[in-house]
Amino acid sequence: MSHAIPLRISQLIKPRTRLEEIFLDILVRIFALIPIGALSFIMFKIIQKGAGVITWEFLTQPPLDGMTHGGIFPCIFGTFAITLLMILMALPLGVAAAIYLVEFAGPGLFFRITRAAVNNLAGVPSIVFGLFGVGFFILFVGRNLDKVLQTGLLFGQPCMLWAAATLAVLVLPVIIVSTEEALNAVPQSQRAASLALGATKWQTIWRVVLPQARGGILTGAILSISRGAGETAPILFTGCAYFLPRLPVTKLFGVIPMINPFDQFMELSYHIFIMATQSLDAVKTLPIQYGTTLVLIAMTFLLNLAAISFRVHFRKKMGTVSV
C-alpha cells in the first residue's frame, strides 16, 4: 500500500476544521476592512462633492446672500481662535495635573479619586459639557464676575471665552493622560541623577523631566486640539453664532489686533450643523456643507499628521536614554 501514509495524514486533518478556519480567516479580514471601508467612503464622498467648492474665495470670503453663497472664512477664523484659546487654558492645567499625579501624589485615596475623575471626565458625553458650560461658566462664574466687577453684562453671556473654557474641560483628560504617559516614560535614574547633584524637586521637574517629556506633551496637545476643533455640542450654547457680520476681533489699547474673547464667533462644525438643519434651503447649501466638511476634516488630518511627526522627531532627538 504505497499511499497508506498520505491517507492517514489526510484523515488527521478534518475537512470541517479546515473550512472553519478558512471561514474565520475571511470573517476577521472583513471586520478589519470595515474601518478602512468606512473611512474611504467618507473621504471619497466628501472629496468628490467638496473639492470643487473649495476656491480662494470660499476660504477667504464671509457667507453671502442669506448664507447660500460666499465663503466660510469667519468659521475658519473662529475655529482657529477658539482652539487657540482652548489650548492656552487646557495645556497648563492638564500638565500641572499630570505633574501632580506622577511626581507628587502618593498611592493614597486622593490619588485614586483624582485618577477616577480624570477617567470618568473622558467618558462624559459632549452635550453634557455644553450644558455644564452654560450652567457653570456663563450663569455661575460669569454672572457673579459681572456682579463683583460691576461690568454689566460682559462675562455673563455666551462668548468665545466660555466656549473655549468648556472645550478646555472636555480635552483636559486627553492632555492629562498623554502628559502622564510622557512623564512616566522619563527614567527614574534621570530624576535620581538630578536630585543627587543638589537639585530640588522642582528644578528636577523643570530642567530634566519636562524637557524629556516635551515630545509626548506636545503630541497630546495637538491631538486634543484636533479633538476640540471638531466638537459642536460644547460650544452650541456657550458662544457660537449662526451668523456674525464681523470677525470676533478687537484692538488691544486701540492698536494691537487680537481675538476678542468676549465676542461670539462662527465655527466650522457648528456651521455644518446649522447649514444641514437650520438653513432656509438645505439643498441649495449642500455644496457649502461638503466644502466646509472637507476643510474641517483637512484641518483635523493636518493636526494629527503634525502630532505623528512631532512624536517621530522627538523620539529621534532623544536618542537612547539609559534606563
Next chain:
Amino acid sequence: MIARTLAGGALADLDRDDVAQNPVKISVHDLNMYYGNVRALHGITMDIKERAVTALIGPSGCGKSTFLRTLNRMNDTIPGARIEGIVTIDGVNIYAPDVNVAALRRMVGMVFQKQNPFPKSVFDNVAYGPRLHGITDRAFLEHRVEESLKKSALWDEVKDRLHTSAMQLSGGQQQRLCIARVLAVNPEIILMDEPASALDPLSTAKIEELIHQLRKHYTIVIVTHNMQQAARVSDYTAYFYMGSLVEFGETKGIFTNPEKKETEDYITGRFG
C-alpha cells in the same frame, strides 16, 4: 611593593601611608534604617576618614547600597523609608530638621551603578550642577566644565565634541562624564554605587585609575561586588551582611588577615 590578598587581587600600592592620620569626615552612630516595617540596616556604627577610599562589600541585599544612600539622603525619595540614629559630616548631623538636603547633596556627590547622563550635550551635562546654583557666566561655565572633564580623565576624548549628545559616548565614557558632572559642583565626598559593574574591563580599569587620582582630594565611599576591585582601590573596607556591619578596618588587614570567619569566607569566595 604590592601585597597579594586572600581574594587574589593586588592590594593598592598606596602612595600615602598616612590616611590613618586623616581626620574623620563622616561619622555614623547606631544607624537603623527601615523600609516600612522591614529593617534594612541594623545599628551601623563607623567612622569614614577624609581623603581616603572606603569600600563597602557584601552579598546582594546586604544593605551596602542602602547604607550608601543614607549618606546623601537619597533614601528620602523612597516612600516609607525611615531612619534612626545619627550620621554626621564634619560634625553636623545631616538628619537634623534644619538641614538643607539640596545643599547636602552638592557636598556629597553620587555616581550611580548604571551611567545616567542627561540626553543633553556633553557640555550641558557637566554644566548642569553649576547652572542649578544660577551660574550663567559663559566663561566661568566653560572653565568649570573643562576642569571637571580633565579631573575625570575624559577631556582629551571629548574636547572636540562638547556640544554633541552625551548619548553618543561609550558606556565607560558616559560613566566618567557622570563623574565629571559630580565634580563640577565641587563636592567634598563622592559616593559610588558599583560604578563599574556595567562596564567592560578596560573601562573599569580607567574608572579605578580615576578613583586613585580622586582620593587625593575627595573622600570616596564605593560599593562594589568585585573583591579584587575593593582590594585595588580602597584604603578601608567594610563588610556588610544582612544589614549589619560585620567587619570594618584597613583594607590591608581585612584582605590579608580578617578578624571574623564570615569575612574571610566571603572574600575568599567560599560564600555568596
